[in-house]
């Protein structure tokens with residue numbers, strides 16, 4: 001089987017498929033599968049663009065909508081995971097995996113699928129320790145914080161992948177496994193990235209990449225592991241113990257002429273033709289874990305399903321699939337109108353709420369599981385805004401400097417702001433190793449809006465540190481606050 005792997009897609013399907021067809025002609029060999037490692041940008045229309053977290057200049061329709069609308073057909077079966085620039089509303093519809101367009105299959109927030117006899121697993125998103133243990137609480141329409149947090153890797157999804165026991169051939173993660181740089185020549189990364197100091201310090205401080213992805217790498221020991229996100233090429237080989245199996249790791253760039261965004265390789269497999277199929281073990285894991293799917297900020301109660309035997313679910317799934325007669329995923333269905341380039345203003349009603357994707361509904365029906373993706377509807381938004389007593393205190397924009405507070409890191413600084421009664425904290429954009437994103441220096445100061453009592457104001461004015469020793473308030477988002485990033489407790 002010949003497989004092409006691509007780094008970040010950024011909605012540039014036309015150019016990637018054109019490159020593939022060029023390679024097929026040059027080599028006179030068919031490519032059986034395209035794998036993409038995230039930042040796919042499955043943007044169907046202008047409404048979806050509103051759910052993508054990216055600087056303004058990157059918010060473009062690009063070409064996914066053509067494949068979604070049926071105007072174009074993906075010439076090569078395509079499998080992808082999510083990254084940190086996604087139409088997250090659309091990917092959430094397909095949380096368990098499914099066709100994002102005909103012949104274009106999303107692996108899900110986490111997932112395993114089969115292509116022929118090749119088993120492909122993947123973890124969408126990037127790592128952020130502050131969000132890792134939370135549930136999937138984000139619901140459309142996303143506020144600015146949710147637009148970002150929705151793509152952070154979650155413990156629940158990683159725990160599901162940690163259950164996989166049968167061998168995995170190929171694994172995908174958008175974020176690199178942390179410390180993967182130990183297994184290759186990381187100086188080459190810095191040459192490609194023009195001695196990016198931040199990147200160098202992240203590598204040296206062993207902070208580059210995702211901790212759970214590294215745990216999965218050492219647990220699953222796949223033959224191949226592909227990543228993207230950093231926008232450079234990096235190869236490594238990981239030997240799992242003495243005499244143990246080797247994982248070949250490759251990170252690739254985004255699709256830009258002259259950059260290393262594509263790699264074609266051969267893998268031993270049964271003869272074709274191949275098609276994408278459900279993976280029995282993965283469906284069994286999905287079935288076992290669905291009852292503890294965390295849909296609020298609360299972490300998943302994983303302990304409560306510990307006693308359930310995966311084997312029982314596996315047998316159940318096998319007999320169910322036998323009755324169904326096929327392991328093919330349910331068919332693609334359009335759930336939102338595709339973009340129309342000839343209509344400058346979108347015509348008709350564009351639904352911007354949550355949509356139940358029939359593919360997801362059918363899969364859940366097959367597994368006899370309840371539909372949960374719209375559950376715990378925006379719990380944090382149902383909370384009444386913090387009462388603002390005009391007599392007692394007033395909201396104010398405050399600024400706190402790190403040296404003034406005498407703290408070392410950003411989290412402490414945010415903690416102080418929250419304890420002081422901040423309800424809208426303005427954080428500089430989170431550093432996610434994207435060279436294109438506006439990056440701020442490590443946080444030296446923080447702006448926040450807070451309800452301040454006269455006494456607190458007085459303390460602030462005298463610059464004593466005592467003011468933050470008050471009780472943390474229950475904080476909530478208010479619509480009239482201006483800041484870009486919110487943080488809640």
Ligand SMILES: [Mn+2]
Nearest residue numbers: 039083084229
């Ligand atoms: Mn990325």
